[in-house]
Amino acid sequence: MTSSSTVSSSITPRHQAATTALLDWYDVHRRDLPWRARHGQRPNPYHVWLSEIMLQQTTVATVKSYFARFTERWPEVADLAAADRDEVMSAWAGLGYYARARNLHAAAKRVANDHGGAFPADEDGLRQLPGVGPYTAAAIAAIAFGQRAVVVDGNIERVTARWDAVTTPLPTARPELYRIMDALTPRGEQGSRAGDFAQAMMDLGSGLCTPPRKTKNGLSQPSCMICPLMGTCAASGKAPENFPVKKAKTPRPDRHGVALVIEDQGGHIALERRRDDGMLGGLYVFPGSGWADGSPKVADYPMTSDCGGGIMLDQFGHGETLNTRVEHIFSHFRVILTIQRLRIEAKKPPLPDGLHWVDRGELAAKALPTVMVKVARAAGLIDPRD
DNA sequence: TAGGCGTGGGC
């Protein structure tokens, strides 16, 4: 370990003061969250893992109800592993980033079948599970197993960038921010508190060292005056809201398309189950056109996608076009959908591959992404409140 | 390595 002396020499009294101050603060101000062990209790690795997956790019407030439903329905990882994947997808519906749900189920099965139901207790082992990346592996190792791991998420990037007034823009600054967190994370006999320290940094980032928001009077300010790191922070009193510096983002384009609401004589709706890879993988959607960049003219969007829209129109006619359109914003584009409604004079006629008849009453229980829930609402298929 | 991948909330 040639680096140990280098690392040690980069740890100053300022670092040590910050580490101690933050751990002391956490002992008093830690948030009480459903997946956190109470003080003095042993953490539940299944709960820690499940919450960490759900919390990826998702707020605590949103996760709480999903976490409660999952742990109620599947109390142990073996229960989740034994569930049908469709049930898991349906329970996840609305939470977004559905690859997380597919990976969640795959990882549960691997833990149950290959590890006898026990999660790997170190970063390398955890990292092998699908859906567990560098952040999540470090977080679980530290929080659930008391390992000294260096945990860096978006909150911690912000706190460390401010604490050292890092001017390098993200994502280039990542390695630098990791080194700062490494230098701050408790070592030696205190190394077992790495999990507390990481959670303390996240609580700090969530509650005090908050991200900037545009207001009438410029950017909102973090709560430096009550921050345990105020005395050691390089940005305190020097416009901390300007950190971290970020590289400019690419703009979000518009896409247009058609969704087909096809109903038979018996109150069944034709839905397509999307293939596992790619956007909305494994979820149910209304068939239709692809979503193309550019022109908003409906006629420009032939039904040539893999959803069988063209076959449906040839077979059953074009129906009526609804006046209501549906708009939905994804992370990297906005889509505007025109709805065509087709009523078929038959009961459950054969459908192309990949399409299925679904009872109208069971629509709400299916794993529909939010954009398709909007379509179902606009077409009057489900209650507006569902 | 930069872009794909959801959704809800705040202002």
Add this chain to the structure above:
DNA sequence: TGCCCAAGCCT
């Protein structure tokens, strides 16, 4: 309203 943000991972 439009834009930004939130406990990232994968390719």
